[in-house]
Amino acid sequence: MQDRPRRPRIADVAREAGVSKTAVSFAFNSPGRLNPATAARIRDVADLLGYRPNPVARMLAQRRTMAVGILTPQPLSVTFSNPFFGTFGEGAAEAAEGAGYGLFFVSPLQGSLARAIGRATVDGFVAIGLTEDHPEVEQIRRSGLPIVLVDAPAFPEHGSIEVDDEEGARGAAAHLLGLGHRELLVIGVEPPVGREARPYPARADGDDVPGRRLRGYRSALAARRVALGDERVVVGPATFAGGAAAFNRAWEDGLRFSGVLAMSDAMAVGVLRAARDLGLAVPRDLSVVGFDDLEIARQTEPPLTTVHQPVRRKGAEAVRILLSLVDGRDGDRAEHLRLPTRLIVRGSSGPAPRPGGPATRSG
Amino acid sequence: MQDRPRRPRIADVAREAGVSKTAVSFAFNSPGRLNPATAARIRDVADLLGYRPNPVARMLAQRRTMAVGILTPQPLSVTFSNPFFGTFGEGAAEAAEGAGYGLFFVSPLQGSLARAIGRATVDGFVAIGLTEDHPEVEQIRRSGLPIVLVDAPAFPEHGSIEVDDEEGARGAAAHLLGLGHRELLVIGVEPPVGREARPYPARADGDDVPGRRLRGYRSALAARRVALGDERVVVGPATFAGGAAAFNRAWEDGLRFSGVLAMSDAMAVGVLRAARDLGLAVPRDLSVVGFDDLEIARQTEPPLTTVHQPVRRKGAEAVRILLSLVDGRDGDRAEHLRLPTRLIVRGSSGPAPRPGGPATRSG
DNA sequence: CCGGACGCGCAAACCGGTTTAGCGAACCGG
DNA sequence: CCGGTTCGCTAAACCGGTTTGCGCGTCCGG
The missing domain is CATH 3.40.50.2300 (Response regulator)
Structure with missing residues (x-):
């Protein structure tokens, strides 16, 4: 039952097209370095074989994952049940997608956030609901990945974004x-x-x-x-x-x-x-x-x-700050943003009922 | 300014502990194959150096990512703005976390869903809002990854989950x-x-x-x-x-x-x-x-x-079906679920106003 | 006619782990 | 004392790409 015909690898394409692996790689990543005709032929062969570069191998070689991790100390199922997170996610996703990055949600795996962090293939983390004194933050720092803390003050080398x-x-x-x-x-x-x-x-x-x-x-x-x-x-x-x-x-x-x-x-x-x-x-x-x-x-x-x-802007800025850290712009100094809040008066608040009124009976 | 001290690799730990790379790997993954004392020593050294196995390298070697992709044809920022998705995500996350898998959200990158799929490091996809005739579904099939279609009928070899x-x-x-x-x-x-x-x-x-x-x-x-x-x-x-x-x-x-x-x-x-x-x-x-x-x-x-x-169950079942495909249980036959719907009458519906009443004037 | 520049493509090293096959020493029963 | 296990560990191949350095042939100006 060899139903999965084995995904073609770069070597298969190279052999089939009569070129080296290097050429195939170039055909995809730096076509300029190849004779246009050769590049086209390689791509045709690749298409024919249904070749897609293995993203994991690519990540390993390039040492970039093109993904940012969103870190939450709760199980994702509770995170998602909070409407706040949807809005935050909108902003984060917008910024990430705009920069060509994907979004990876990292939450405790079998009870261990540390384990989940270790398994996460990302270029950096946006942590929401974690404070600087969580051991996980230290763990991330030691792993060399940049991190941005949302709603918590952070050491200078980490980014942070808060509101008042x-x-x-x-x-x-x-x-x-x-x-x-x-x-x-x-x-x-x-x-x-x-x-x-x-x-x-x-x-x-x-x-x-x-x-x-x-x-x-x-x-x-x-x-x-x-x-x-x-x-x-x-x-x-x-x-x-x-x-x-x-x-x-x-x-x-x-x-x-x-x-x-x-x-x-x-x-x-x-x-x-x-x-x-x-x-x-x-x-x-x-x-x-x-x-x-x-x-x-x-x-x-x-x-x-x-x-x-x-909220939405918070998500977007958090990712933006993180990506600037990932790209190594900013040298060592990470950004620390603090945004204002303001009261919006709508209809759910009004004058207090007269003392002794229907609902106010001191408990 | 060598501020990032280069993350230690397995070879560093091996050298420092006076053992082979294999031993270090064993110390983490199959401690049983090592003398307990050796294993402990290796782990101590690893700890000291702050060593964490590189997840990307591990994924490459094991050919598993331990992540499922959630595929949406819209930008994530619009996906997240739909409260439906939060609930769906609760279910999906629950099932994924329970099985030790992470959740990776895949949406069009720079306008191309195909490109995003190519970059996604996942063991399979749950696609929501995609129908079988989308070219992306074929792309995934050719890449050899299993896929479960939510709210769309699917070929037998894909999984699917729908409601009536x-x-x-x-x-x-x-x-x-x-x-x-x-x-x-x-x-x-x-x-x-x-x-x-x-x-x-x-x-x-x-x-x-x-x-x-x-x-x-x-x-x-x-x-x-x-x-x-x-x-x-x-x-x-x-x-x-x-x-x-x-x-x-x-x-x-x-x-x-x-x-x-x-x-x-x-x-x-x-x-x-x-x-x-x-x-x-x-x-x-x-x-x-x-x-x-x-x-x-x-x-x-x-x-x-x-x-x-x-909705929530849909998310959970979709992931469950996908994981059964990932593990290769079920041979070739993927599950196809169809769940019932039912009307819930609450307060927002009532008898039609008398014709000619305030709001009913045929337009 | 010659030397250098350039265009094109290749071999090999590398990314950082896991895993297979197997080696030597210690142990054990006969 | 000897052959066979078992234990503890290792060397090397492998996962599937990217990237560096270089060789070769051709073109071109002098």
Whole structure:
């Protein structure tokens, strides 16, 4: 059963065309170095045989893969379930494709991110959700591949791109405070897996995204002397369902609030749904503020008030910075970008209901 | 400026440890063939030097890449903008990761999908949005790599996985008809790029997804002798914004209708938003039926009536079938799966308004 | 008629691993 | 004491391309 006729190799083409391997290689890569007639003949023979240069062999010889790795500490199945990632991916893909690079998604293989990194055939990594102190970052550095950290500060020799999460969060909280809200619920995204799972609020000092956003919320609240008990910070996966579940859990625990600060638009959308299912009208009974300003934020009813950050651009810039590192431009100094955030007020936030109103019963 | 200290190779480790390259290789891949003490010493030296086997070289020697390619005929930036793809990707990633495989996204590079395929270092492809008659499919076949076609019938030697689009669409249309709707608008997803761009309705016979769904709609309508003029089939990209834009375009063209059949949930969500912006109440003035039953369909207000298809499972099964082909189980016969669809009635569809009512004025 | 430049193509080294075949020493039973 | 295993390791071939350095023949200007 020799059904797979063995893929032709460069040597087969060379023999068939009566030339050397070198000539065949030239015919594909530097046709200029060959007599046009010869080049054409070789290509004809190659076509006839159905020859395609083996990309792996080519990569080995050229020591370039023409691919960038997108590194995520969670399984891809959870990464993809977060709409944020789609938008980020749009940007990353655009920049990569424009430069002729492919996109390789690298996530823990059989539980080990390190193993996955070792297997990844890429020219560099864009890491999202990893901070500098993850051992994997060191592993990559030692392997000599450039890396760009998204949403985390980085050593000078790595690239990085961040937004001002803390300021954005502060703006969101200030907005609700300005509308008279005093009883708030914070819905956070689960801290990256693989790190010690301390109870969440204890990590408010963490320098990851949830930590920075929580600090922002807290700082605005502190400025107004508004308390935020630890029980009013609930977390879940950054998905629609995750947001709804976190909200419901808080509600069932007896907590009451007039405003919700969600760290992700996806979760905020889930909150909208859950609130409606409880008979709460948004924004009359409840105000909701998201974070990210994904496309979906414009589509909900009411449209979502949220903190805008340039998600798509972040993806594009991350890849751009990485590729400049790959090409060795920039010498040693990698770029470090920090982009602004800004509050977008839409329909999901409004004045706080009168104290004692339908949904505000201190929990 | 020799800042990159040259990554250590297997030979360096071998020399340093006073053994052969073979021994080093064994220490990593078949430790059992070495004296435990030797193996440990080799690994220590390797660690010390920061040695990681070069994955490309390993792939070349083993003739396996441990990666599956996800092939899309559109640029990845548009692929990622379709929420459908996130869900599909969840399934695909889950199956791939479970088997120790990575995911490589392959899309046209500098306009050429063929070039991208040639560069892709994968053990096989899952193609989504490609039909058997695309020249690229033949290209892959000749390169000897297995392939699984998603949403398209395939030759026996390729794998395939489909759902019953036509039946699903028929159910959606029948549902609206049963509610008394007679004036309908169909919102289709743009046909895959790269094919001749005939005016859309002319392709209703096409065997791609939009073609099959349109046939389903039409067949239900025909059974009830309800007409659907070509001007009542509008198309756009399968995104929130695409759905809203297509809807608005039809509306501004003077078309009026009491029901919308959208070929994608994403577009249906956009329709919901656009309708609300026009002051139409759903489902009182307008009924909307989507397709796919993505997570978002449950989150909208009102929740979306839609045709369920097992998107996530499709991704998982596609990869599973591919991997069985890669491993050479199954001999020559590849699996061909066809999964059912079913209508999920939620809140976005209701009885047709009385003729002459607010939103129904024949256009 | 000669020397150099140029155009064309080739042989061989190289990329960095894996894997096969086999060698020598230690061990073991008879 | 001897032939056969077993153990531990190695040399060399191999995966399938790219690339460097060079040889050969031809053309051309002087």
